[in-house]
Amino acid sequence: MAKEMITGAEALMRALKEENVKTIFGYPGGSILPVFDALYDYTRGDKKAFEHILVRHEQSAAHAAEGYSRASGDVGVCIVTSGPGATNTLTGIADAMMDSTPIVVIAGQVGVDVLGTDSFQEVDLVGVSQPISKWSYQIRRAEDVAWAVSRAFYIARSGRPGPVVLDFPKNAQVSLTEYEPCRVDFVRGYVPYPTVDAEAVSRAAELINNAKKPLALVGHGVELGNAQQELVDFIEKAGIPAARTMLGLSALPTGHPLNMGMLGMHGNYAPNMKEQECDVLIAIGMRFSDRVICNPATYAKQAKIIQLDIDGAEIDKNVKTDVAVVADCKESLPAITKLLRPNSHKEWCESFRPLYEEEYEKVIRPATCPSSGPLLMGEVVKAVADATGGDAVLVNDVGQNQMFSCRYFRYNKKRSVVSSGGLGTMGYGLPAAIGAAYAVPDRQICMFTGDGSFQMSIHELGTIMEHRIPVKVILMNNNYLGNVRQWQDLFFDSRQAFTRMTNPCYGGICDGYHIPYIFVSERELLKNAVHKMLSTEGPFVLECAVKEEDNVMPMVPPGCSVNEMLLEVNR
């Protein structure tokens, strides 16, 4: 009997089904029409396998795929057309690369016969995406679809995850092929899970066992490796205080007694000061970003540095390490824990307390519990954090809203932070929240944004409206691009070059999109407004008019060492 012949587009559907894809974020267009035609059948009736979410801009498709992945741990998928559709995803691809987020971006492409002729909506997507993706590949023949899709998912999710781009010329979408499912789990030049080096493990354990003042730095790698429990076992056995990077915030519950707060430029005071005092620094799945280490020339010079990372290229990249264990921390952490002597480092752990209290008095209390004056971003975040009790997923945009929400939100569950860390992409929040809402429909999605960031993706209110996506948007409006304005005030002689913004009537906009909306400017009304937002089914926008010229503190000024962190503005 003759084998069934199907189109490349149909093969793509089958291959995506093989990968257990459930949700696709997309935007159709000329060069991807055959794929959308095939997708049509797979979203209804007997063949139904996927839900397709039509976003309002292709950049949002990539960010939604990121948000989906960050909240669920699965690979996020988006499908767009060629040319501008494809280039619009580039910011999302770069963002996913910086934050090790597994997504697969499938883009239409003009037919192979006209490639290189500057035909309509042709762009060299493989060429432009190569430096910002983990793998980028053009599927030139229908018979390669099964292999390419399987390889793409394998590469995206294995090892240090990342974005993969599949460029799919139209001729390959329409030509016929036999279909055989394919399972790629080996690429000969690729070592996704390096073997744990027993000697490095024993050297790391020895350093930790002899340490008087150890400090663990917890990064996104712990979440990506699903090693949250292994981390707790590790720090509890040896009594190691731990501080988290922004993307590692929910890798360790906020209330854990060994949690000493957030690292970095706007992190907590105690861990920043203690990085310069510890004798052994254990970096776990974190890459010593410049926003964490601030000044590499002075960073933790007194300490022996142990780095646990799945990506060997991270070792010695920004900070020189004494011992590197290149492996999945799900494996390296228990291997080290086994060799640790039980310890409590009581005095050392307690020494964080006075620094926290100092920060609490000078920064946290004034920011979160003010009694007079305009509303503050800190108290808005606290009100939502109190009402959700640490169980919600925090999604945020970029700027002051990001720093305040990361600092004052609470995290009881893993995979609770969806934030653009490395790339710092304004406009990330709303589409990423849409993705997160599809990834974990049983969790509350709280999306903090500012008036600047919100307007970069405000069109996604259309997507939210269409599907009644239960995203709670907390818009903290200060009529400024607040973070840039803060830098201008502190370092550019208060010359506020183009950071003041005239805002539209957000209530009117929400009305147009049929999304429930409340405006709050008074402290006494905040709690009720938050309650109303959280208890309303479906989407909601809560606009809070906050103090216009508030600053995120503490802050490590640019070029300074982490222990030169300022608790108060010092012009």
Added chain:
Amino acid sequence: METKDRKLYTMLVYSENIAGILNQITAVFTRRQVNIESLNVSASSIEGVHKYTITAWSDEDLIKTITKHIEKKIDVIKADYYTDDDLFIREVGLYKLSTGEVLANPEISRVIRKADARIIDVNPTFCCVMLSGMTEDITGLYYALDKFKCLLQYTRSGRIAITRSKVEQVSEFLELQEKNRNKKC
């Protein structure tokens, strides 16, 4: 990172034989503002594997980072960096000389013979001389010939190199990968 002594490093990169890899490799250098001094690309002794021999001036920290980031590319199989002591190295120089000048001045032939260069073509208009050796041998002959005002054209190849170890490291790596793969099966 601290600035260290700069040296000429040779990087040997092995990749799958597919389009677009060279772009990915050079982009890693470009991003870190390191100039590629010479580059040679050819098929390797392993079927389907291409070999890139790249030289660049760098300090060791930087070349190490660049090597690791090149090796990270999915279709790059292996990348390692070396100093000259670790390698057998050759380059080739081609010199086109005016036959009239060469015949008029016997000193030119003496210089060619002394350098151990070979004449690979002669006709009444020009003759072509080839020399293989290290950079300094080839540039040395160029400067020597240039003095006689007899040079019509000159070109020098990129470096090619093989390691002093018995087999190429990429072979060992691929064997190990296959072994681990079979273990998994």
